[in-house]
Amino acid sequence: MESLDQAEKVDLLARGRVSTRQPQIQVSTLALASNRGQVHRMHEDPGTSELRWVQFDLTQMPRIPHDNLKQYVSTWWQQHRETYKLPDFNDLYPMPVAERHLSSELVSLSFGQRREGRIVKDAFVDFVFRKVGDNVLTLREVVNQTTNRPVNSAATLLDWTQVKQRLAITGASLLTTEDLWLIPDNEDESLAKARRFTFRYDQQRFSWTFAGDEGEVVEAYEHRLTMRDQVRARVFERSYLDDNPWSEPLAFAELLGSGSTGVMSADGLVPAGLWPSQVRLTSDRAKVYEGEASQPKLLSLEEKQGRAWLVNPSDHDSALNAYTSIQRINRFTRRFLTDDDTPFLSRSVEVRVNMEGECNAYYTTGTARITLYEAGGGCANLAMINDVIYHEWGHGLDDHTGRQPGVQDGAFSEGIADVVAAYYTGDPEIGRGFVQDAEYGIRSLENDRFYPADIGQVHREGGIIGGAFWDLRQALMERYGELEGQEKAGHLFFRHLLTADTYHDSYQAVLRLDDDDGNPATLSPNYCLINEIFAKRGLADPEYCQDQAARSYESTAIDEDLFLALADTGETHTGLVASSAYATDMVICKGRRKVCLSGEAPRVHMERVTGTADRRFFTYSGSFSLKPLDLVTIIAKNENDRLIGSRVVKIVSK
Numbered sequence: 206m207e208s209l210d211q212a213e214k215v216d217l218l219a220r221g222r223v224s225t226r227q228p229q230i231q232v233s234t235l236a237l238a239s240n241r242g243q244v245h246r247m248h249e250d251p252g253t254s255e256l257r258w259v260q261f262d263l264t265q266m267p268r269i270p271h272d273n274l275k276q277y278v279s280t281w282w283q284q285h286r287e288t289y290k291l292p293d294f295n296d297l298y299p300m301p302v303a304e305r306h307l308s309s310e311l312v313s314l315s316f317g318q319r320r321e322g323r324i325v326k327d328a329f330v331d332f333v334f335r336k337v338g339d340n341v342l343t344l345r346e347v348v349n350q351t352t353n354r355p356v357n358s359a360a361t362l363l364d365w366t367q368v369k370q371r372l373a374i375t376g377a378s379l380l381t382t383e384d385l386w387l388i389p390d391n392e393d394e395s396l397a398k399a400r401r402f403t404f405r406y407d408q409q410r411f412s413w414t415f416a417g418d419e420g421e422v423v424e425a426y427e428h429r430l431t432m433r434d435q436v437r438a439r440v441f442e443r444s445y446l447d448d449n450p451w452s453e454p455l456a457f458a459e460l461l462g463s464g465s466t467g468v469m470s471a472d473g474l475v476p477a478g479l480w481p482s483q484v485r486l487t488s489d490r491a492k493v494y495e496g497e498a499s500q501p502k503l504l505s506l507e508e509k510q511g512r513a514w515l516v517n518p519s520d521h522d523s524a525l526n527a528y529t530s531i532q533r534i535n536r537f538t539r540r541f542l543t544d545d546d547t548p549f550l551s552r553s554v555e556v557r558v559n560m561e562g563e564c565n566a567y568y569t570t571g572t573a574r575i576t577l578y579e580a581g582g583g584c585a586n587l588a589m590i591n592d593v594i595y596h597e598w599g600h601g602l603d604d605h606t607g608r609q610p611g612v613q614d615g616a617f618s619e620g621i622a623d624v625v626a627a628y629y630t631g632d633p634e635i636g637r638g639f640v641q642d643a644e645y646g647i648r649s650l651e652n653d654r655f656y657p658a659d660i661g662q663v664h665r666e667g668g669i670i671g672g673a674f675w676d677l678r679q680a681l682m683e684r685y686g687e688l689e690g691q692e693k694a695g696h697l698f699f700r701h702l703l704t705a706d707t708y709h710d711s712y713q714a715v716l717r718l719d720d721d722d723g724n725p726a727t728l729s730p731n732y733c734l735i736n737e738i739f740a741k742r743g744l745a746d747p748e749y750c751q752d753q754a755a756r757s758y759e760s761t762a763i764d765e766d767l768f769l770a771l772a773d774t775g776e777t778h779t780g781l782v783a784s785s786a787y788a789t790d791m792v793i794c795k796g797r798r799k800v801c802l803s804g805e806a807p808r809v810h811m812e813r814v815t816g817t818a819d820r821r822f823f824t825y826s827g828s829f830s831l832k833p834l835d836l837v838t839i840i841a842k843n844e845n846d847r848l849i850g851s852r853v854v855k856i857v858s859k
């Protein structure tokens with residue numbers, strides 16, 4: 206018996222799992238005369254004459270109550286066993302998901318096959334039924350890939366010692382062995398024995414299936430492709446004052462493994478095939494350095510636990526906290542701005558933590574560098590306070606937005622930086638814990654500052670515009686509800702930065718964005734509210750009016766049961782998967798809509814694919830053109846084509 210060399214092993218593993226099902230159903234037998242006219246069409250295996258596929262004329266088929274399906278299947282099988290050369294029904298076993306709902310009309314029952322107690326590899330039979338009434342079905346078709354051929358028990362198979370020799374490996378530990386029957390290609394041959402070995406080797410799990418005493422490889426695969434490994438770190442949700450650090454994936458960080466490197470996904474998933482031992486805190490959004498170090502921080506990974514590697518389980522490292530804070534605030538901002546709006550979102554911000562000094566943090570314009578001081582002088586380590594990091598990153602955003610690049614107005618920049626932090630945390634108190642162990646912050650956006658009384662020192666003056674945007678968020682939440690209000694405030698704030706260089710530009714810029722018909726001659730939906738808020742700050746003349754149009758945003762209550770996921774994201778097109786507990790029909794429409802008729806807007810009709818007892822799934826596998834910040838409305842209907850729920854979701858790039 207020869208050992209496989211490395212190249213052969215790589216080739217075999219690259220094939221992955223192999224199904225040996227042969228498309229043998231070229232011959233079609235019309236058998237209308239038999240079976241009292243029930244059979245519409247029948248396909249047999251040309252070599253063995255075994256039944257492969259039979260379809261029925263539904264008008265001739267009996268109606269079966271749902272509860273009797275299994276009994277019906279068994280009786281049908283016994284009756285046709287001889288005619289169709291079917292194997293023993295007692296050798297069939299229900300598949301793990303035995304009953305599947307293929308559509309609102311089709312139900313499938315699936316069985317696998319055993320022979321002498323061993324599974325026949327890739328053998329199955331599907332009974333497909335059509336619903337013809339409440340809990341009443343008829344048999345539509347049977348797909349049969351079981352076999353009636355004799356078995357050949359004589360073969361000798363490799364044992365574990367021989368397998369290790371064949372694979373030229375040492376140090377592998379055997380997890381399970383399973384004996385299988387293989388259906389050979391040649392119709393004259395009986396079923397052959399094979400044995401599948403599942404083992405752990407080099408910290409991975411493999412399954413290899415061999416046949417015969419020479420160890421012919423039937424199939425080889427590693428289990429890793431189905432695992433979603435992450436690299437996570439313990440960091441703070443808000444600051445070192447948190448009771449417990451939480452664990453968060455290190456999105457986009459660089460991974461170093463034995464002989465290879467890779468980059469983590471937005472969800473912190475490890476690329477397939479990489480076994481990382483170290484992580485470097487660098488990405489195209491942030492690179493974090495310890496003090497004046499010349500390279501971004503490199504950290505070792507602890508031994509893997511479950512599906513995740515953890516960095517530094519005991520030490521709440523300030524560099525990790527800074528890194529995840531930047532990823533988080535960048536991702537949040539992407540709900541409102543895209544890469545095309547500002548290059549800053551894809552700029553790698555240089556963050557220096559534990560710098561010598563005390564009680565300060567600052568952003569350096571142009572170089573996009575954030576400097577965070579170590580603890581001292583009564584102040585905490587500023588890399589341990591996420592508000593401070595969001596604030597400094599907000600200066601960076603200001604540095605890269607507006608009609609002119611750069612920070613044009615120091616007070617506006619302080620206001621922007623505080624609003625970025627407060628909109629993310631939902632707390633007007635900025636920098637809680639800045640003073641070591643203090644629960645209070647260093648500023649609050651719940652303030653009474655107004656223009657021109659409070660001009661002067663930049664942080665104080667920044668409170669004028671910061672306070673205005675905090676009030677705006679509160680008022681919009683009151684008007685539209687918590688989620689939609691926050692979303693509207695975020696939209697107005699972040700997008701107004703694109704045209705504003707000083708806070709004296711803000712009022713007009715916000716009104717322009719609130720305009721829903723493009724015509725300044727008609728008041729925008731929140732015109733009076735925005736006027737009131739800016740007038741209170743001395744930034745607009747008060748008009749004492751009342752908004753009329755606010756109701757126009759009232760939409761169907763959000764249906765929390767509707768979910769949409771994107772698949773196969775290409776450059777400009779996206780596949781869709783949606784689910785609901787009750788819907789029987791689903792339509793996705795571009796934009797915020799109450800109804801979605803064909804021809805009205807870009808729209809796709811989802812196809813119902815499958816489901817479980819409590820969840821139904823729909824897909825659209827063509828491509829639907831979606832860009833970041835596009836809104837889409839999911840519309841769910843019942844069997845009577847009545848709207849039962851809708852939900853507006855926004856497309857963001859992580």
Ligand SMILES: [Zn+2]
Pocket residue numbers: 596600618619622
């Ligand atoms: Zn600042």
